Amino acid sequence: MSTITAPQLLEQLQWRYATKQFDPAQKISPSDWAALEESLVLTASSFGLQPWKFVVVTDPAQREKLVPVSWNQRQVADASHLVVFALKKNFSEADVAAYINRIVEVRGIPAAALAQYNDMMIGSLFKGRDAAARKVWAINQIYIALGNFLTSAALLGIDTCPMEGIDPARYDEILGLDALGLATVVVGVAGYRAATDKYASLKKVRFANPDVIVTL
Amino acid sequence: MSTITAPQLLEQLQWRYATKQFDPAQKISPSDWAALEESLVLTASSFGLQPWKFVVVTDPAQREKLVPVSWNQRQVADASHLVVFALKKNFSEADVAAYINRIVEVRGIPAAALAQYNDMMIGSLFKGRDAAARKVWAINQIYIALGNFLTSAALLGIDTCPMEGIDPARYDEILGLDALGLATVVVGVAGYRAATDKYASLKKVRFANPDVIVTL
Numbered sequence: 001m002s003t004i005t006a007p008q009l010l011e012q013l014q015w016r017y018a019t020k021q022f023d024p025a026q027k028i029s030p031s032d033w034a035a036l037e038e039s040l041v042l043t044a045s046s047f048g049l050q051p052w053k054f055v056v057v058t059d060p061a062q063r064e065k066l067v068p069v070s071w072n073q074r075q076v077a078d079a080s081h082l083v084v085f086a087l088k089k090n091f092s093e094a095d096v097a098a099y100i101n102r103i104v105e106v107r108g109i110p111a112a113a114l115a116q117y118n119d120m121m122i123g124s125l126f127k128g129r130d131a132a133a134r135k136v137w138a139i140n141q142i143y144i145a146l147g148n149f150l151t152s153a154a155l156l157g158i159d160t161c162p163m164e165g166i167d168p169a170r171y172d173e174i175l176g177l178d179a180l181g182l183a184t185v186v187v188g189v190a191g192y193r194a195a196t197d198k199y200a201s202l203k204k205v206r207f208a209n210p211d212v213i214v215t216l
Numbered sequence: 217m218s219t220i221t222a223p224q225l226l227e228q229l230q231w232r233y234a235t236k237q238f239d240p241a242q243k244i245s246p247s248d249w250a251a252l253e254e255s256l257v258l259t260a261s262s263f264g265l266q267p268w269k270f271v272v273v274t275d276p277a278q279r280e281k282l283v284p285v286s287w288n289q290r291q292v293a294d295a296s297h298l299v300v301f302a303l304k305k306n307f308s309e310a311d312v313a314a315y316i317n318r319i320v321e322v323r324g325i326p327a328a329a330l331a332q333y334n335d336m337m338i339g340s341l342f343k344g345r346d347a348a349a350r351k352v353w354a355i356n357q358i359y360i361a362l363g364n365f366l367t368s369a370a371l372l373g374i375d376t377c378p379m380e381g382i383d384p385a386r387y388d389e390i391l392g393l394d395a396l397g398l399a400t401v402v403v404g405v406a407g408y409r410a411a412t413d414k415y416a417s418l419k420k421v422r423f424a425n426p427d428v429i430v431t432l
Contacts, residue, residue, distance in 0.1 A: 002227040003373035006251030008218035013258040013368070015217065035222030041428050042229040042420070044366055046380055050423055055430045062432065086430075099421075106421045136352070140402075143356045144378070147363020150260055152229070155371065157219035162360070164262055175432060182430075186356075204258070205315075205322045207266055212257050214271045214302075214398075216278065216391060 009155075014204065016154035019161045019189075021197035022079040028191060032156055033081060036190065039152040040083070043145040047121050049099055051091050051138040052145060053182055055084040055175060062174065069170035070187070075161050080191030084171060085146055086182035087138040090131075096121050142185045149188050163187040225371075230420065232370035235377045235405075237413035238295040244407060248372055249297060252406065255368040256299070259361040263337050265315055267307050267354040268361060269398055271300040271391060278390065285386035286403070291377050296407030300387060301362055302398040303354040306347075312337050358401045365404050379403040 028036070040054045057063055063077045070076045088095060100118050104111050125134055146162055153160045168184040171177065177184060193200050206212070244252070256270045273279055279293045286292045304311060316334055320327050341350055362378055369376045384400035387393070393400060409416050422428070 001231065001373055002220070002224035004218070004220055004224070004371050006248055006372060008220070009368055009371055010251055010254055010258070011218040013255055013364075016258075016260070018260060018264075032222055035226055037425065037429050038226055039229055039367075041422050041425055042226070042232075043363065044232070044234060044378055048234075048421055050428065053428055053430050055432060057432050059432060098423075102423055103421045106419050139356065140359045140380075143359030144363035144366070147259065147360035147365075148229075148367045149363075150360070151255075151364045151367040152225055155220050155225055156222060157217055162260055164356075180430065203322050205264055205319045206257050207314075207318055209253065209257055212266065212269055213253050214269050214396065216271060216273050216275060 012154045012157075013151070016150065016160070017199060017202075017204065019079075019159040019191075019193045019197060020075065020199045021194040022075055022159065022189070022191040023194040024078040026080060026192035028080040028158060032158065035156065036149065036153060036158070040145055040149060043148045045141040045144065046137065047124075049096065049121065049141075051088050051095070052142050053086050053088065053180070054145070055086050055177065055182065057082045057084065057175065065174050066171065069167040069174065070163065071165045073163065073165065075163065075189045076187070078191075079161070079189035081189065083149070083188045083190070084175065084177070084184050085142045085186045085188060086177055087135065087142060087185055089181050089183050091134055091138060093122060093126060096125070139185050146186055146188060153190050158190050159193045160188055160190045163189065228370045228373075229367070232366065232376070233415060233418075233420065235295075235375040235409045235413060236291065236415045237410040238291055238375065238405070238407040239410040240294040242296060242408035244296045244374055248374065251372065252365065252369060252374070256361055256365060259364045261357040261360065262353065263340075265312065265337065265357075267304050267311070268358050269302050269304065269396075270361070271302050271393065271398065273298045273300065273391065281390050282387065285383040285390065286379065287381045289379065289381065291379065291405045292403070294407075295377070295405035297405065299365070299404045299406070300391065300393070300400050301358045301402045301404060302393055303351065303358060303401055305397050305399050307350055307354060309338060309342060312341070355401055362402055362404060369406050374406050375409045376404055376406045379405065
Protein backbone atom coordinates (compact mmCIF):
# COMPACT_ATOMS: atom_id res chain seq x y z
CA MET A 1 0.00 0.00 0.00
CA SER A 2 1.18 3.47 -0.97
CA THR A 3 -1.68 5.48 0.46
CA ILE A 4 -1.49 9.22 0.97
CA THR A 5 -3.06 11.44 3.58
CA ALA A 6 -6.29 13.34 3.14
CA PRO A 7 -4.50 16.74 3.26
CA GLN A 8 -2.10 15.57 0.52
CA LEU A 9 -4.97 14.51 -1.71
CA LEU A 10 -6.85 17.75 -1.17
CA GLU A 11 -3.76 19.90 -1.72
CA GLN A 12 -3.32 18.39 -5.17
CA LEU A 13 -7.01 18.59 -6.05
CA GLN A 14 -6.96 22.25 -5.00
CA TRP A 15 -3.85 22.79 -7.10
CA ARG A 16 -5.53 21.36 -10.19
CA TYR A 17 -7.34 23.76 -12.48
CA ALA A 18 -8.34 23.75 -16.14
CA THR A 19 -5.09 25.06 -17.54
CA LYS A 20 -5.60 27.49 -20.40
CA GLN A 21 -1.99 28.30 -21.25
CA PHE A 22 0.65 25.61 -21.24
CA ASP A 23 4.39 26.17 -21.43
CA PRO A 24 5.22 24.58 -24.80
CA ALA A 25 8.85 24.09 -23.71
CA GLN A 26 7.99 21.84 -20.75
CA LYS A 27 7.44 18.21 -21.59
CA ILE A 28 6.15 15.44 -19.37
CA SER A 29 8.93 12.92 -18.73
CA PRO A 30 8.60 9.56 -20.49
CA SER A 31 8.23 7.76 -17.15
CA ASP A 32 5.48 10.09 -15.92
CA TRP A 33 3.69 9.81 -19.26
CA ALA A 34 3.92 6.02 -19.15
CA ALA A 35 2.31 6.16 -15.70
CA LEU A 36 -0.52 8.36 -16.97
CA GLU A 37 -1.13 5.96 -19.85
CA GLU A 38 -1.17 3.11 -17.36
CA SER A 39 -3.59 4.97 -15.13
CA LEU A 40 -5.91 5.32 -18.14
CA VAL A 41 -5.59 1.61 -18.84
CA LEU A 42 -6.47 0.88 -15.20
CA THR A 43 -9.68 2.94 -15.25
CA ALA A 44 -12.79 1.19 -13.94
CA SER A 45 -15.54 0.48 -16.45
CA SER A 46 -18.93 -1.20 -16.54
CA PHE A 47 -18.39 -4.99 -16.42
CA GLY A 48 -14.70 -4.18 -17.01
CA LEU A 49 -15.45 -3.93 -20.74
CA GLN A 50 -13.25 -0.90 -21.53
CA PRO A 51 -15.30 0.32 -24.51
CA TRP A 52 -12.61 2.86 -25.40
CA LYS A 53 -9.25 3.66 -26.84
CA PHE A 54 -7.07 6.56 -25.81
CA VAL A 55 -5.48 8.26 -28.80
CA VAL A 56 -2.26 10.11 -28.03
CA VAL A 57 -1.46 12.62 -30.74
CA THR A 58 2.26 13.35 -30.85
CA ASP A 59 2.73 14.86 -34.34
CA PRO A 60 3.04 18.66 -33.95
CA ALA A 61 1.64 19.32 -37.42
CA GLN A 62 -1.49 17.30 -36.64
CA ARG A 63 -1.84 19.04 -33.29
CA GLU A 64 -1.74 22.42 -35.07
CA LYS A 65 -4.50 21.23 -37.40
CA LEU A 66 -6.66 20.46 -34.36
CA VAL A 67 -6.49 24.04 -33.02
CA PRO A 68 -9.02 25.56 -35.44
CA VAL A 69 -11.48 22.73 -34.75
CA SER A 70 -11.09 23.37 -31.00
CA TRP A 71 -12.37 26.95 -30.96
CA ASN A 72 -8.74 28.04 -31.47
CA GLN A 73 -7.78 26.95 -27.99
CA ARG A 74 -3.99 26.80 -28.09
CA GLN A 75 -3.74 24.14 -25.37
CA VAL A 76 -4.33 21.59 -28.10
CA ALA A 77 -0.97 22.40 -29.70
CA ASP A 78 0.96 23.82 -26.75
CA ALA A 79 0.45 21.23 -24.01
CA SER A 80 3.04 18.51 -23.68
CA HIS A 81 0.56 15.72 -24.50
CA LEU A 82 -2.89 15.44 -26.03
CA VAL A 83 -5.23 12.49 -25.56
CA VAL A 84 -8.40 11.93 -27.51
CA PHE A 85 -10.79 9.88 -25.43
CA ALA A 86 -12.47 7.81 -28.12
CA LEU A 87 -15.19 5.21 -28.08
CA LYS A 88 -15.19 1.98 -30.03
CA LYS A 89 -17.77 2.48 -32.77
CA ASN A 90 -20.06 -0.43 -33.49
CA PHE A 91 -19.29 -1.98 -30.13
CA SER A 92 -20.51 -5.53 -30.69
CA GLU A 93 -20.77 -8.97 -29.18
CA ALA A 94 -17.30 -9.57 -30.66
CA ASP A 95 -15.95 -6.97 -28.20
CA VAL A 96 -17.52 -8.90 -25.34
CA ALA A 97 -15.96 -12.09 -26.70
CA ALA A 98 -12.55 -10.38 -26.87
CA TYR A 99 -12.94 -9.36 -23.24
CA ILE A 100 -13.91 -12.89 -22.20
CA ASN A 101 -10.83 -14.17 -24.03
CA ARG A 102 -8.70 -11.64 -22.20
CA ILE A 103 -10.07 -12.78 -18.81
CA VAL A 104 -9.28 -16.38 -19.75
CA GLU A 105 -5.74 -15.32 -20.73
CA VAL A 106 -5.02 -13.15 -17.67
CA ARG A 107 -6.64 -15.33 -15.02
CA GLY A 108 -5.93 -18.71 -16.58
CA ILE A 109 -9.48 -19.95 -16.19
CA PRO A 110 -11.65 -21.78 -18.74
CA ALA A 111 -14.10 -19.71 -20.81
CA ALA A 112 -16.85 -22.06 -19.67
CA ALA A 113 -16.48 -20.68 -16.15
CA LEU A 114 -17.45 -17.28 -17.54
CA ALA A 115 -20.59 -18.33 -19.38
CA GLN A 116 -22.91 -16.72 -16.85
CA TYR A 117 -20.92 -13.48 -16.81
CA ASN A 118 -20.93 -13.45 -20.62
CA ASP A 119 -24.71 -13.91 -20.70
CA MET A 120 -25.17 -11.11 -18.20
CA MET A 121 -23.14 -8.69 -20.33
CA ILE A 122 -24.87 -9.69 -23.55
CA GLY A 123 -28.26 -9.41 -21.87
CA SER A 124 -27.56 -5.98 -20.45
CA LEU A 125 -25.88 -4.47 -23.47
CA PHE A 126 -27.40 -6.17 -26.50
CA LYS A 127 -30.77 -7.45 -25.40
CA GLY A 128 -31.42 -4.55 -23.02
CA ARG A 129 -30.11 -1.69 -25.17
CA ASP A 130 -30.06 -0.51 -28.76
CA ALA A 131 -26.99 0.97 -30.47
CA ALA A 132 -27.82 4.51 -29.31
CA ALA A 133 -28.15 3.41 -25.68
CA ARG A 134 -24.89 1.45 -25.95
CA LYS A 135 -23.19 4.61 -27.19
CA VAL A 136 -24.46 6.55 -24.17
CA TRP A 137 -23.22 3.74 -21.93
CA ALA A 138 -19.76 3.83 -23.58
CA ILE A 139 -19.52 7.62 -23.30
CA ASN A 140 -20.34 7.40 -19.59
CA GLN A 141 -17.45 5.01 -19.08
CA ILE A 142 -15.14 7.32 -21.00
CA TYR A 143 -15.93 10.15 -18.61
CA ILE A 144 -14.86 7.91 -15.71
CA ALA A 145 -11.52 7.68 -17.52
CA LEU A 146 -11.41 11.45 -17.88
CA GLY A 147 -12.05 11.93 -14.17
CA ASN A 148 -9.37 9.42 -13.30
CA PHE A 149 -6.94 11.11 -15.73
CA LEU A 150 -7.42 14.59 -14.22
CA THR A 151 -6.96 13.34 -10.66
CA SER A 152 -4.04 11.03 -11.46
CA ALA A 153 -2.21 13.82 -13.27
CA ALA A 154 -2.82 16.26 -10.41
CA LEU A 155 -1.30 13.78 -7.97
CA LEU A 156 1.82 13.65 -10.16
CA GLY A 157 1.98 17.46 -10.34
CA ILE A 158 0.97 17.50 -13.99
CA ASP A 159 -1.43 20.14 -15.27
CA THR A 160 -4.39 19.20 -17.42
CA CYS A 161 -7.33 20.68 -19.25
CA PRO A 162 -10.45 18.66 -20.07
CA MET A 163 -11.85 19.91 -23.38
CA GLU A 164 -15.42 19.41 -24.57
CA GLY A 165 -15.28 22.52 -26.76
CA ILE A 166 -14.06 20.70 -29.82
CA ASP A 167 -15.59 19.48 -33.07
CA PRO A 168 -15.54 15.69 -32.64
CA ALA A 169 -16.38 14.93 -36.29
CA ARG A 170 -13.47 17.09 -37.49
CA TYR A 171 -11.16 15.40 -34.98
CA ASP A 172 -12.19 12.03 -36.40
CA GLU A 173 -11.45 13.26 -39.91
CA ILE A 174 -8.10 14.88 -39.17
CA LEU A 175 -6.86 11.92 -37.15
CA GLY A 176 -8.39 9.23 -39.35
CA LEU A 177 -10.22 7.72 -36.39
CA ASP A 178 -13.10 6.38 -38.43
CA ALA A 179 -10.78 3.93 -40.17
CA LEU A 180 -9.66 2.75 -36.73
CA GLY A 181 -13.28 2.13 -35.71
CA LEU A 182 -13.13 4.99 -33.22
CA ALA A 183 -15.06 8.19 -32.55
CA THR A 184 -13.90 11.20 -30.57
CA VAL A 185 -15.79 11.85 -27.34
CA VAL A 186 -13.71 14.36 -25.40
CA VAL A 187 -10.11 15.56 -25.20
CA GLY A 188 -7.64 15.87 -22.37
CA VAL A 189 -4.39 17.77 -22.63
CA ALA A 190 -1.57 17.53 -20.11
CA GLY A 191 1.67 19.33 -19.41
CA TYR A 192 2.79 22.29 -17.34
CA ARG A 193 1.12 25.64 -16.87
CA ALA A 194 2.76 28.70 -18.42
CA ALA A 195 3.89 31.34 -15.92
CA THR A 196 1.62 33.75 -17.81
CA ASP A 197 -1.61 31.76 -17.36
CA LYS A 198 -3.75 34.18 -15.43
CA TYR A 199 -6.24 31.43 -14.60
CA ALA A 200 -3.67 29.68 -12.40
CA SER A 201 -4.01 32.21 -9.60
CA LEU A 202 -7.79 32.62 -9.62
CA LYS A 203 -9.64 31.26 -6.63
CA LYS A 204 -11.39 27.99 -7.36
CA VAL A 205 -15.16 28.44 -7.47
CA ARG A 206 -17.33 25.72 -6.01
CA PHE A 207 -20.75 25.85 -4.47
CA ALA A 208 -20.54 25.55 -0.71
CA ASN A 209 -20.44 21.98 0.62
CA PRO A 210 -24.06 22.05 1.96
CA ASP A 211 -25.24 23.05 -1.53
CA VAL A 212 -23.42 20.11 -3.11
CA ILE A 213 -23.50 17.34 -0.51
CA VAL A 214 -26.93 16.23 0.68
CA THR A 215 -26.82 13.94 3.71
CA LEU A 216 -29.88 11.79 4.25
CA MET B 217 2.76 20.77 -3.65
CA SER B 218 2.13 17.29 -2.26
CA THR B 219 2.81 15.29 -5.38
CA ILE B 220 3.36 11.56 -5.29
CA THR B 221 5.53 9.35 -7.45
CA ALA B 222 4.32 7.41 -10.47
CA PRO B 223 4.90 4.03 -8.74
CA GLN B 224 2.83 5.21 -5.74
CA LEU B 225 -0.04 6.24 -7.99
CA LEU B 226 0.03 2.97 -9.92
CA GLU B 227 0.26 0.86 -6.80
CA GLN B 228 -2.99 2.36 -5.52
CA LEU B 229 -4.73 2.12 -8.88
CA GLN B 230 -3.69 -1.53 -9.08
CA TRP B 231 -4.95 -2.05 -5.54
CA ARG B 232 -8.36 -0.65 -6.41
CA TYR B 233 -11.04 -3.06 -7.62
CA ALA B 234 -14.81 -3.07 -7.67
CA THR B 235 -15.37 -4.39 -4.18
CA LYS B 236 -18.26 -6.82 -3.96
CA GLN B 237 -18.17 -7.63 -0.25
CA PHE B 238 -17.54 -4.92 2.30
CA ASP B 239 -16.80 -5.46 5.96
CA PRO B 240 -19.86 -3.89 7.62
CA ALA B 241 -17.92 -3.37 10.84
CA GLN B 242 -15.27 -1.12 9.31
CA LYS B 243 -16.24 2.51 8.95
CA ILE B 244 -14.43 5.29 7.13
CA SER B 245 -13.14 7.84 9.66
CA PRO B 246 -14.96 11.19 9.75
CA SER B 247 -11.82 12.99 8.57
CA ASP B 248 -11.29 10.67 5.60
CA TRP B 249 -14.96 10.91 4.70
CA ALA B 250 -14.82 14.70 4.88
CA ALA B 251 -11.86 14.56 2.47
CA LEU B 252 -13.78 12.34 0.06
CA GLU B 253 -16.73 14.73 0.16
CA GLU B 254 -14.35 17.59 -0.50
CA SER B 255 -12.77 15.72 -3.40
CA LEU B 256 -16.25 15.34 -4.89
CA VAL B 257 -16.87 19.06 -4.42
CA LEU B 258 -13.57 19.80 -6.18
CA THR B 259 -14.39 17.70 -9.27
CA ALA B 260 -13.90 19.46 -12.60
CA SER B 261 -17.01 20.15 -14.67
CA SER B 262 -17.93 21.81 -17.93
CA PHE B 263 -17.70 25.60 -17.45
CA GLY B 264 -17.36 24.82 -13.74
CA LEU B 265 -21.15 24.54 -13.54
CA GLN B 266 -21.37 21.51 -11.21
CA PRO B 267 -24.76 20.26 -12.44
CA TRP B 268 -24.94 17.75 -9.63
CA LYS B 269 -25.52 16.95 -6.00
CA PHE B 270 -23.97 14.07 -4.13
CA VAL B 271 -26.48 12.37 -1.85
CA VAL B 272 -24.91 10.55 1.09
CA VAL B 273 -27.34 8.03 2.55
CA THR B 274 -26.53 7.32 6.18
CA ASP B 275 -29.77 5.81 7.49
CA PRO B 276 -29.31 2.01 7.72
CA ALA B 277 -33.03 1.34 7.20
CA GLN B 278 -33.02 3.33 3.97
CA ARG B 279 -29.86 1.60 2.82
CA GLU B 280 -31.55 -1.77 3.37
CA LYS B 281 -34.48 -0.60 1.26
CA LEU B 282 -32.08 0.15 -1.58
CA VAL B 283 -30.73 -3.41 -1.73
CA PRO B 284 -33.70 -4.97 -3.60
CA VAL B 285 -33.64 -2.15 -6.16
CA SER B 286 -29.90 -2.76 -6.69
CA TRP B 287 -30.17 -6.36 -7.92
CA ASN B 288 -29.75 -7.42 -4.28
CA GLN B 289 -26.14 -6.33 -4.21
CA ARG B 290 -25.32 -6.16 -0.51
CA GLN B 291 -22.64 -3.48 -0.94
CA VAL B 292 -25.44 -0.95 -0.86
CA ALA B 293 -26.16 -1.75 2.79
CA ASP B 294 -22.82 -3.13 3.95
CA ALA B 295 -20.30 -0.54 2.76
CA SER B 296 -19.37 2.19 5.19
CA HIS B 297 -20.78 4.96 2.99
CA LEU B 298 -23.12 5.20 0.03
CA VAL B 299 -23.25 8.15 -2.38
CA VAL B 300 -25.92 8.69 -4.97
CA PHE B 301 -24.49 10.73 -7.82
CA ALA B 302 -27.53 12.79 -8.79
CA LEU B 303 -28.18 15.39 -11.44
CA LYS B 304 -30.07 18.60 -10.99
CA LYS B 305 -33.35 18.06 -12.81
CA ASN B 306 -34.63 20.96 -14.86
CA PHE B 307 -31.20 22.54 -14.95
CA SER B 308 -32.05 26.08 -16.02
CA GLU B 309 -30.66 29.53 -16.65
CA ALA B 310 -31.25 30.14 -12.93
CA ASP B 311 -28.54 27.56 -12.21
CA VAL B 312 -26.14 29.48 -14.43
CA ALA B 313 -27.09 32.68 -12.60
CA ALA B 314 -26.42 30.99 -9.25
CA TYR B 315 -22.99 29.98 -10.50
CA ILE B 316 -22.23 33.50 -11.72
CA ASN B 317 -23.27 34.80 -8.29
CA ARG B 318 -20.96 32.29 -6.67
CA ILE B 319 -18.01 33.43 -8.82
CA VAL B 320 -18.74 37.03 -7.84
CA GLU B 321 -18.82 35.99 -4.18
CA VAL B 322 -15.67 33.83 -4.21
CA ARG B 323 -13.50 36.02 -6.44
CA GLY B 324 -14.84 39.40 -5.40
CA ILE B 325 -15.36 40.62 -8.95
CA PRO B 326 -18.37 42.44 -10.43
CA ALA B 327 -20.97 40.35 -12.29
CA ALA B 328 -20.55 42.69 -15.26
CA ALA B 329 -17.04 41.32 -15.76
CA LEU B 330 -18.61 37.90 -16.32
CA ALA B 331 -21.18 38.93 -18.93
CA GLN B 332 -19.29 37.31 -21.80
CA TYR B 333 -18.76 34.09 -19.85
CA ASN B 334 -22.43 34.04 -18.93
CA ASP B 335 -23.43 34.48 -22.57
CA MET B 336 -21.11 31.68 -23.62
CA MET B 337 -22.66 29.27 -21.11
CA ILE B 338 -26.22 30.26 -22.01
CA GLY B 339 -25.41 29.95 -25.71
CA SER B 340 -23.85 26.53 -25.36
CA LEU B 341 -26.36 25.01 -22.97
CA PHE B 342 -29.69 26.69 -23.72
CA LYS B 343 -29.46 27.95 -27.28
CA GLY B 344 -27.29 25.07 -28.47
CA ARG B 345 -29.03 22.21 -26.65
CA ASP B 346 -32.49 21.02 -25.73
CA ALA B 347 -33.40 19.54 -22.32
CA ALA B 348 -32.47 16.01 -23.41
CA ALA B 349 -29.03 17.11 -24.61
CA ARG B 350 -28.50 19.09 -21.40
CA LYS B 351 -29.28 15.94 -19.43
CA VAL B 352 -26.64 14.00 -21.39
CA TRP B 353 -24.18 16.83 -20.75
CA ALA B 354 -24.93 16.75 -17.01
CA ILE B 355 -24.58 12.97 -16.82
CA ASN B 356 -21.19 13.18 -18.52
CA GLN B 357 -20.00 15.60 -15.85
CA ILE B 358 -21.28 13.29 -13.13
CA TYR B 359 -19.16 10.47 -14.47
CA ILE B 360 -16.09 12.72 -14.16
CA ALA B 361 -17.02 12.97 -10.48
CA LEU B 362 -17.33 9.18 -10.26
CA GLY B 363 -13.87 8.72 -11.80
CA ASN B 364 -12.41 11.25 -9.42
CA PHE B 365 -14.14 9.55 -6.48
CA LEU B 366 -12.79 6.09 -7.28
CA THR B 367 -9.22 7.36 -7.72
CA SER B 368 -9.29 9.68 -4.71
CA ALA B 369 -10.58 6.89 -2.47
CA ALA B 370 -7.94 4.45 -3.76
CA LEU B 371 -5.23 6.96 -2.89
CA LEU B 372 -6.57 7.10 0.65
CA GLY B 373 -6.69 3.29 0.86
CA ILE B 374 -10.48 3.23 0.80
CA ASP B 375 -12.29 0.57 -1.21
CA THR B 376 -15.12 1.47 -3.54
CA CYS B 377 -17.60 -0.02 -5.93
CA PRO B 378 -19.18 1.97 -8.76
CA MET B 379 -22.72 0.71 -9.32
CA GLU B 380 -24.76 1.18 -12.47
CA GLY B 381 -26.82 -1.92 -11.80
CA ILE B 382 -29.50 -0.11 -9.87
CA ASP B 383 -33.03 1.09 -10.56
CA PRO B 384 -32.63 4.88 -10.63
CA ALA B 385 -36.37 5.62 -10.54
CA ARG B 386 -36.82 3.47 -7.43
CA TYR B 387 -33.81 5.18 -5.80
CA ASP B 388 -35.46 8.54 -6.47
CA GLU B 389 -38.67 7.30 -4.89
CA ILE B 390 -37.15 5.71 -1.81
CA LEU B 391 -34.88 8.68 -1.11
CA GLY B 392 -37.41 11.36 -2.07
CA LEU B 393 -35.00 12.87 -4.57
CA ASP B 394 -37.69 14.19 -6.88
CA ALA B 395 -38.81 16.64 -4.22
CA LEU B 396 -35.22 17.84 -3.97
CA GLY B 397 -35.12 18.43 -7.75
CA LEU B 398 -32.66 15.59 -8.20
CA ALA B 399 -32.47 12.37 -10.21
CA THR B 400 -30.23 9.38 -9.57
CA VAL B 401 -27.56 8.72 -12.19
CA VAL B 402 -25.16 6.24 -10.64
CA VAL B 403 -24.08 5.06 -7.20
CA GLY B 404 -20.73 4.79 -5.50
CA VAL B 405 -20.16 2.89 -2.27
CA ALA B 406 -17.02 3.15 -0.16
CA GLY B 407 -15.55 1.38 2.82
CA TYR B 408 -13.26 -1.57 3.41
CA ARG B 409 -13.19 -4.95 1.67
CA ALA B 410 -14.27 -8.00 3.66
CA ALA B 411 -11.56 -10.62 4.15
CA THR B 412 -13.93 -13.04 2.42
CA ASP B 413 -14.32 -11.07 -0.81
CA LYS B 414 -12.96 -13.49 -3.38
CA TYR B 415 -12.79 -10.73 -6.00
CA ALA B 416 -10.03 -8.97 -4.07
CA SER B 417 -7.38 -11.48 -5.07
CA LEU B 418 -8.34 -11.93 -8.72
CA LYS B 419 -5.89 -10.56 -11.26
CA LYS B 420 -7.04 -7.30 -12.77
CA VAL B 421 -8.08 -7.78 -16.39
CA ARG B 422 -7.21 -5.05 -18.88
CA PHE B 423 -6.56 -5.21 -22.57
CA ALA B 424 -2.85 -4.89 -23.28
CA ASN B 425 -1.55 -1.31 -23.53
CA PRO B 426 -1.16 -1.39 -27.36
CA ASP B 427 -4.81 -2.40 -27.66
CA VAL B 428 -5.92 0.54 -25.51
CA ILE B 429 -3.44 3.31 -26.22
CA VAL B 430 -3.12 4.41 -29.85
CA THR B 431 -0.19 6.71 -30.50
CA LEU B 432 -0.42 8.86 -33.63
